[in-house]
Amino acid sequence: MESTPVNWEALDALVIDFAKSENLLEESSVSSPLSSPNSSSSSVSLSSSSYHSRLIIRQIRRSLEAGDIDSAIDLLRSHASSILEDHRLLFRLQKQKFIELLRRGTIEDRESAINCLRTALAPCALDAYPEAYEEFKHVLLAFIYDKDDQTSPVANEWAERRRFEIAGLMSSVLRAHLHAYDPVFSMTLRYLISIHKGYCFHQGLLSPISDLTERLLLEERDPPATPQESSYEAPPFDEVDIQALAHAVKITRQGAVESLRFTRGDLFQAFQNELCQMRLDVSVLDELVREYCVYRGFIDSTLASSSGMQTPSKSLKVNQPESGCSSRNCSLEVDCSTSKHSDGEASISNTNVDASPENNTDVTSMQGTDVELRFAGEPMGSHEDCSTSGSHQPESSKVLRNRGNGTGERNKRKRWRGRHDDFGYVPDVSHNGCDKQVRGSSSKMSKEQQAMENHIIFYYNHKDDKYEILLGMKELASRGMAAEAVEEVNTMDPDFFVQNPVLLFQLKQVEFLKLVSSGDHSAALKVASSHLGPLAARHPDLLKPLKETLLALLRPNDHALVKGFPLFAIATSLQVAIGQRLGIEEPQLMKIIRATLHTHSEWFKLQMCKDRFEGLLRIDSLKEVNTSFLAATAVMSKSNGDSCTQASSQLTTSSNARLSEDGSSPSQVSSGDVVCDENAILKVMEFLDLPRADAIHLLAQYNGNAETVIQQIFA
Numbered sequence: 061m062e063s064t065p066v067n068w069e070a071l072d073a074l075v076i077d078f079a080k081s082e083n084l085l086e087e088s089s090v091s092s093p094l095s096s097p098n099s100s101s102s103s104v105s106l107s108s109s110s111y112h113s114r115l116i117i118r119q120i121r122r123s124l125e126a127g128d129i130d131s132a133i134d135l136l137r138s139h140a141s142s143i144l145e146d147h148r149l150l151f152r153l154q155k156q157k158f159i160e161l162l163r164r165g166t167i168e169d170r171e172s173a174i175n176c177l178r179t180a181l182a183p184c185a186l187d188a189y190p191e192a193y194e195e196f197k198h199v200l201l202a203f204i205y206d207k208d209d210q211t212s213p214v215a216n217e218w219a220e221r222r223r224f225e226i227a228g229l230m231s232s233v234l235r236a237h238l239h240a241y242d243p244v245f246s247m248t249l250r251y252l253i254s255i256h257k258g259y260c261f262h263q264g265l266l267s268p269i270s271d272l273t274e275r276l277l278l279e280e281r282d283p284p285a286t287p288q289e290s291s292y293e294a295p296p297f298d299e300v301d302i303q304a305l306a307h308a309v310k311i312t313r314q315g316a317v318e319s320l321r322f323t324r325g326d327l328f329q330a331f332q333n334e335l336c337q338m339r340l341d342v343s344v345l346d347e348l349v350r351e352y353c354v355y356r357g358f359i360d361s362t363l364a365s366s367s368g369m370q371t372p373s374k375s376l377k378v379n380q381p382e383s384g385c386s387s388r389n390c391s392l393e394v395d396c397s398t399s400k401h402s403d404g405e406a407s408i409s410n411t412n413v414d415a416s417p418e419n420n421t422d423v424t425s426m427q428g429t430d431v432e433l434r435f436a437g438e439p440m441g442s443h444e445d446c447s448t449s450g451s452h453q454p455e456s457s458k459v460l461r462n463r464g465n466g467t468g469e470r471n472k473r474k475r476w477r478g479r480h481d482d483f484g485y486v487p488d489v490s491h492n493g494c495d496k497q498v499r500g501s502s503s504k505m506s507k508e509q510q511a512m513e514n515h516i517i518f519y520y521n522h523k524d525d526k527y528e529i530l531l532g533m534k535e536l537a538s539r540g541m542a543a544e545a546v547e548e549v550n551t552m553d554p555d556f557f558v559q560n561p562v563l564l565f566q567l568k569q570v571e572f573l574k575l576v577s578s579g580d581h582s583a584a585l586k587v588a589s590s591h592l593g594p595l596a597a598r599h600p601d602l603l604k605p606l607k608e609t610l611l612a613l614l615r616p617n618d619h620a621l622v623k624g625f626p627l628f629a630i631a632t633s634l635q636v637a638i639g640q641r642l643g644i645e646e647p648q649l650m651k652i653i654r655a656t657l658h659t660h661s662e663w664f665k666l667q668m669c670k671d672r673f674e675g676l677l678r679i680d681s682l683k684e685v686n687t688s689f690l691a692a693t694a695v696m697s698k699s700n701g702d703s704c705t706q707a708s709s710q711l712t713t714s715s716n717a718r719l720s721e722d723g724s725s726p727s728q729v730s731s732g733d734v735v736c737d738e739n740a741i742l743k744v745m746e747f748l749d750l751p752r753a754d755a756i757h758l759l760a761q762y763n764g765n766a767e768t769v770i771q772q773i774f775a
Contacts, residue, residue: 113240228282252656
């Protein structure tokens with residue numbers, strides 16, 4: 061899983077689109093790294109419309125979960141009045157309203173409940189659905205049985221879980237009715253994590269990210285939206301679509317049929333409906349996204365308070381000491397006395413948002429330019445302590461030292477605003493509970509508290525410098541300025557490339573190709589003889605990519621060689637490796653994506669078919685990693701793990717796990733020497749309720765004859 065290649069540029073685009081779609085940024089005009097300027101205005105308006113609809117759905121959901129049925133009905137009348145024309149839904153709402161009125165227990169509310177029976181619930185019961193009138197008579201028992209009586213015949217009607225059931229059902233219906241689907245990234249995570257869990261369970265493996273996935277993807281699902289009676293006469297659906305939907309979202313065959321009926325046969329809409337019914341913990345997802353954006357440079361790592369001071373981001377872990385800092389000084393737990401700010405006060409950066417393939421890979425056009433790295437201060441040396449006296453001036457790279465200040469750059473960054481427009485959203489307790497005491501005068505703080513705060517501010521300013529170093533290194537590498545990147549790294553840490561020879565080889569490849577493209581062959585050969593050759597001599601697995609690189613001399617004017625080089629992947633590898641040296645762990649979201657993409661590929665290898673939904677969820681783009689120059693280095697990364705860090709091997713492994721469309725087409729799949737017809741596979745899957753892979757293996761034993769397989773099983 062650790063060596064799975066990922067297109068981090070595609071992930072950047074998905075994450076930024078998610079933040080924009082959920083209005084998590086202070087300004088809504090943030091463009092995706094892969095979006096064109098011409099499409100930004102239309103996408104923003106579409107996103108705003110969908111975002112507003114999702115807010116309405118959330119408000120209706122929270123009203124129902126709180127038992128405020130009248131508010132939910134009022135919102136439905138204002139924003140989706142046609143939903144109330146479905147008497148099945150209206151009956152359930154009115155029945156829940158009746159229960160909630162009785163739950164209040166006052167004489168006035170009991171009278172209101174009787175009035176609700178006469179004017180709303182009874183009329184709906186007559187034509188809602190065949191069983192509605194029996195349910196109406198049954199719920200009348202709530203008049204004589206107490207809500208706390210767990211043995212009563214209406215204990216289920218009194219149960220508060222009924223609120224959540226109807227809230228989930230209304231959310232499913234409204235989501236489909238308003239086409240207010242969650243952002244693609246949110247759906248992609250649901251799908252990948254679901255497959256990851258299924259694969260680990262099927263193979264008996266212990267997931268390395270189980271602590272994250274269990275908190276992120278919840279077990280409960282919203283009830284599915286059921287079709288109205290007029291939709292029951294829909295034409296029969298293709299069995300391929302039924303099975304694809306059932307296995308993709310882990311529902312029964314009948315559930316897949318009902319879902320397709322609801323969408324009148326639209327497979328992809330049915331898939332989105334079912335996927336959005338999986339519940340995500342939004343607060344966990346937001347924190348993962350925010351941590352990733354800090355690491356990638358889209359937002360700042362500091363929070364600006366009303367007093368103008370800077371305090372640490374919630375996503376950073378203060379209780380883990382930095383390398384070189386004593387645990388007594390650095391192992392601090394931030395509590396309410398130091399955490400001043402809510403999620404909405406973090407800064408958001410758009411510094412690297414324009415890192416499109418066009419901007420990153422055209423290194424030939426960058427010749428003769430100088431990219432200024434801007435840092436707010438100097439990084440803390442690994443040998444220094446965390447003194448708050450201010451007497452220590454941390455040592456840094458000579459090249460980085462005078463690159464200018466980072467204040468202007470940070471001021472350009474957009475701010476993280478959180479979900480302040482999300483009705484009923486409650487921020488994290490660790491931020492919410494301390495505003496009043498922190499916003500008071502600082503003179504009321506004890507000397508110990510003030511010293512603690514000053515220490516944390518100092519600590520995080522230096523950690524923030526380290527983030528700036530990471531971003532600067534990534535920027536140099538992504539722009540193709542390999543020589544400058546190597547110089548910066550060597551000045552900062554002379555031993556870095558000794559432990560990361562693959563990264564050095566890749567950066568020197570970029571430098572070589574850039575020189576060849578500019579016509580400076582002598583300088584290019586000098587780079588090859590001074591660096592590429594010796595590296596390949598020490599690591600024989602680099603000989604093949606060295607030969608491929610030298611072929612560029614035969615096509616000196618072929619700019620496609622340089623443009624096609626995976627600069628963004630190298631830049632990310634460099635960022636991860638330097639981050640580890642500076643004591644900054646990679647974001648948890650990167651771990652989730654890497655692990656789930658690996659199990660996604662392995663799962664569909666087991667199923668012997670291609671994922672029909674990977675294009676819709678951009679999973680295919682996440683797997684599109686250019687490994688033409690890096691294939692040979694993967695072997696070395698695996699065999700010489702002690703000399704190459706995980707970070708350099710993570711993006712240099714060839715993507716041989718991807719399924720080719722040849723041999724896994726939807727029409728036929730081979731197992732051994734037997735070719736199984738797709739209809740035979742589906743027939744065995746349906747009749748025997750088997751996974752696809754098991755059905756194929758059974759068919760292979762009986763020469764692909766489905767009837768023979770079924771007869772043998774039932775014989």
